[in-house]
Amino acid sequence: MNKGIISYSFASIRFYLTSPQKRKLVWLFLLTLVSSFMEVLGLASLVPVMMVAAEPGGITKSKYFGPIYHSMGFQTEPRFLLFLIVLIFLFFLIKNIFTTWVNYITVRFTAEVGINIIKNQLKKYLNLPFWHFNDYGSGSLINSTLAVPNAYVNGVMRPLFSFFSEIVVVCVIILGIMLYKPLLLVLLAVVLVPTTILSYRVLRTRSQNIGNRINELRPASFSIIGDLFNGFTELKLANKQHRFRERLLVNQGEVQNLDADSYLFGLLPTKMIEMVAIIGILTIFLYAIFFPSTSTNLIALVGLFAGAAYRLMPSVNRILISLVQLKQFQYTIENLESYRGAEFNEAPHPQQLPLTFKHSLVFENLSFSFPNEQKPTLRNINVKIRKGEKIGFIGSSGSGKTTLMNVLLRFYTEQQGAILIDGQPLTPQHLHAWHNIVGYVKQDTFLMEASIQDNITLGDLEVDEERMRYAIEQASLQTFIAGLPEGLNTLIGERGSKLSGGQRQRIGIARALYKQTEVLVLDEATSALDNETEREVNEAINKLSHTAITILIIAHRITTLRECDRIYELSHGELVAEHQYEDLVRKIVELN
Numbered sequence: 001m002n003k004g005i006i007s008y009s010f011a012s013i014r015f016y017l018t019s020p021q022k023r024k025l026v027w028l029f030l031l032t033l034v035s036s037f038m039e040v041l042g043l044a045s046l047v048p049v050m051m052v053a054a055e056p057g058g059i060t061k062s063k064y065f066g067p068i069y070h071s072m073g074f075q076t077e078p079r080f081l082l083f084l085i086v087l088i089f090l091f092f093l094i095k096n097i098f099t100t101w102v103n104y105i106t107v108r109f110t111a112e113v114g115i116n117i118i119k120n121q122l123k124k125y126l127n128l129p130f131w132h133f134n135d136y137g138s139g140s141l142i143n144s145t146l147a148v149p150n151a152y153v154n155g156v157m158r159p160l161f162s163f164f165s166e167i168v169v170v171c172v173i174i175l176g177i178m179l180y181k182p183l184l185l186v187l188l189a190v191v192l193v194p195t196t197i198l199s200y201r202v203l204r205t206r207s208q209n210i211g212n213r214i215n216e217l218r219p220a221s222f223s224i225i226g227d228l229f230n231g232f233t234e235l236k237l238a239n240k241q242h243r244f245r246e247r248l249l250v251n252q253g254e255v256q257n258l259d260a261d262s263y264l265f266g267l268l269p270t271k272m273i274e275m276v277a278i279i280g281i282l283t284i285f286l287y288a289i290f291f292p293s294t295s296t297n298l299i300a301l302v303g304l305f306a307g308a309a310y311r312l313m314p315s316v317n318r319i320l321i322s323l324v325q326l327k328q329f330q331y332t333i334e335n336l337e338s339y340r341g342a343e344f345n346e347a348p349h350p351q352q353l354p355l356t357f358k359h360s361l362v363f364e365n366l367s368f369s370f371p372n373e374q375k376p377t378l379r380n381i382n383v384k385i386r387k388g389e390k391i392g393f394i395g396s397s398g399s400g401k402t403t404l405m406n407v408l409l410r411f412y413t414e415q416q417g418a419i420l421i422d423g424q425p426l427t428p429q430h431l432h433a434w435h436n437i438v439g440y441v442k443q444d445t446f447l448m449e450a451s452i453q454d455n456i457t458l459g460d461l462e463v464d465e466e467r468m469r470y471a472i473e474q475a476s477l478q479t480f481i482a483g484l485p486e487g488l489n490t491l492i493g494e495r496g497s498k499l500s501g502g503q504r505q506r507i508g509i510a511r512a513l514y515k516q517t518e519v520l521v522l523d524e525a526t527s528a529l530d531n532e533t534e535r536e537v538n539e540a541i542n543k544l545s546h547t548a549i550t551i552l553i554i555a556h557r558i559t560t561l562r563e564c565d566r567i568y569e570l571s572h573g574e575l576v577a578e579h580q581y582e583d584l585v586r587k588i589v590e591l592n
């Protein structure tokens with residue numbers, strides 16, 4: 001009926017199946033075949049029994065039941081009927097247990113594949129190059145990793161199973177009718193086939209549009225609701241909560257309407273097919289009324305037609321609904337296909353090698369450009385940092401400081417030059433070893449809605465007490481934590497909402513220390529802080545200055561750089577000067 005969407009969905013599902021799952025799918029298909037066959041048989045078995053039961057002496061006269069009745073030695077018809085009723089009951093019992101079991105393993109199978117797809121999506125998005133990753137908002141990421149796989153399982157996989165099992169049912173019924181009365185089949189085909197095709201055509205594009213629109217609206221809703229709750233204080237103070245709320249309600253209003261349309265579209269096929277079937281029956285009736293000579297035959301035909309149509313309708317209807325659903329959820333197949341190219345799927349971490357940092361970290365002639373940017377963001381950077389040194393980076397906004405640190409942290413890779421650790425160029429094969437020894441404290445340190453301890457260890461189940469004590473002390477957090485009734489188990493609220501700015505950053509520092517960081521990057525750690533919190537954070541940084549940790553600090557406040565051995569100045573992606581703290585302070589005083 002529509003080879004396109006069926007083969008497209010099938011090819012898409014195959015992509016996510018492991019070899020054992022592909023074999024399982026073949027088994028499931030065979031089981032579905034048997035259970036569909038049993039469904040048809042169940043319904044078909046009732047009619048002849050009812051017919052012979054309604055007619056006294058019908059059993060002995062029947063060419064099917066008569067021989068059985070006699071060969072099994074039954075004496076009375078009621079006894080034989082009782083026997084038939086028990087048989088039918090047992091058949092229905094077995095059929096329903098069997099089909100429920102097949103349904104159970106089918107939905108388990110789809111759930112298993114569903115989790116495969118979520119795994120696949122997570123792997124894809126977590127391994128995206130950093131700039132691609134940044135192109136996505138959290139709303140779109142949540143949509144693609146959670147909502148879309150769920151919609152795919154419910155809107156593509158399950159309808160596809162339903163489509164195939166109903167096709168089998170329809171084929172079995174058609175075969176039965178063909179053997180019994182081919183003319184009836186012609187009549188049914190004339191009535192049902194055009195109706196089904198027409199209904200599908202009417203609903204196909206509309207359903208696909210609904211799906212596509214929902215796929216646009218849902219990430220937007222996720223994003224607005226994220227802003228609404230994350231920006232709770234700012235939006236409340238600016239009296240702007242209502243604007244976000246209105247935008248969300250408008251968005252969700254459209255989603256609700258589309259959902260309602262889609263529900264309605266699910267109901268329409270039944271009505272359309274029923275209408276056409278009844279028109280068929282009434283037409284034959286009318287014909288019988290106006291041409292009475294042929295009426296006996298025709299009335300019998302009407303009965304047969306109605307019976308057969310009644311039997312076929314639910315299956316044809318479910319086939320149609322499955323097709324319409326597949327169209328509506330076609331967007332999930334397309335969404336899952338994005339970033340499937342080889343460049344995004346190759347092993348992100350090749351064979352890993354160890355790395356030691358004992359002497360120096362060197363930026364050697366390093367240049368970096370963002371994709372599609374004409375001018376390089378970093379140009380010929382040459383810096384040698386000895387282990388244990390504290391190095392500052394200054395420069396106007398946009399001069400490339402954060403980009404340089406992102407290259408150092410390997411979120412970006414240089415196009416020219418290299419980063420050398422004890423003379424060894426940092427390659428993808430050193431990524432694990434390098435990430436083990438490098439720490440990063442951002443201005444907006446990432447904090448989880450969890451305890452202080454979990455935030456410092458990032459959720460380790462076993463905590464190294466000694467390392468924890470050291471990290472807390474070096475980050476100047478011991479007095480603060482000692483004053484809390486719950487100590488390290490104190491919950492800090494979402495994104496650390498129950499902490500001060502200084503405390504948040506010191507937790508970030510403690511985290512880097514707990515991890516036994518050897519190279520610590522502090523990016524603008526103090527620019528957003530008031531004087532008191534800046535003093536607290538600086539105290540922690542100063543403490544670190546007396547350790548063997550190599551520290552690279554990007555700061556807007558010059559006082560943060562007091563303990564630095566050297567300060568590099570960047571301008572338009574190039575290193576333009578090297579300063580000592582005192583010289584820099586003097587220059588600034590002179591300038592003022």
Ligand SMILES: Nc1ncnc2c1ncn2[C@@H]1O[C@H](COP(=O)(O)OP(=O)(O)OP(=O)(O)O)[C@@H](O)[C@H]1O
Nearest residue numbers: 131134370377395396397398399400401402403404
């Ligand atoms: N993902 C990106 N794609 C394209 N250009 C980018 C991207 N990220 C940053 N840039 C550009 O690179 C340049 C350097 O940015 P960077 O963030 O490194 O500057 P910075 O010195 O850290 O500035 P600030 O002090 O304001 O944080 C800027 O012109 C910026 O617009």
